[in-house]
Amino acid sequence: MESSLRDVVSRLAGSDDAAWIIFEGQSVDWLVSNGLAVLTQREPMERWPTQIVAQFREALNNAQTAYRTRNIMIHGEWRTDCFMGEGCIGRSAPVPADGPVFHVHRSRYRKGLEERQLAIVDIEALAEHMRELEYELRAAMKKADDAWLGSIA
């Protein structure tokens, strides 16, 4: 998903042969926030329909949310007991837990602790969701490409 995101945001920015270097190694947060900024900038220039821009914006935000979940899965501390108590976020997954539900917490940069309940099945579900988001991002880019009516500049 990350490489699709990088590719889509770099194309969104209208990168030429050399501009890809700006996007290499950038974090997902950076890609999403710059992708959203470029989208806002290009929207009136390209006369993209509002609906297409809204879908694009949603695809970028969804990618960021999925990536944050991935980060807590990878960097968080998995425990069987609850660490935070109140403020611990329950599972939102539609699939029932396939085994124990873990309490995963992680400290975030200047934002305090975050704790979520996760089951092993959630990891697989996230991987699948990220594949869908990859498709969603590419579909949003294609729609924007197709809707291009010519630059007004």
Ligand SMILES: [Zn+2]
């Ligand atoms: Zn908990």
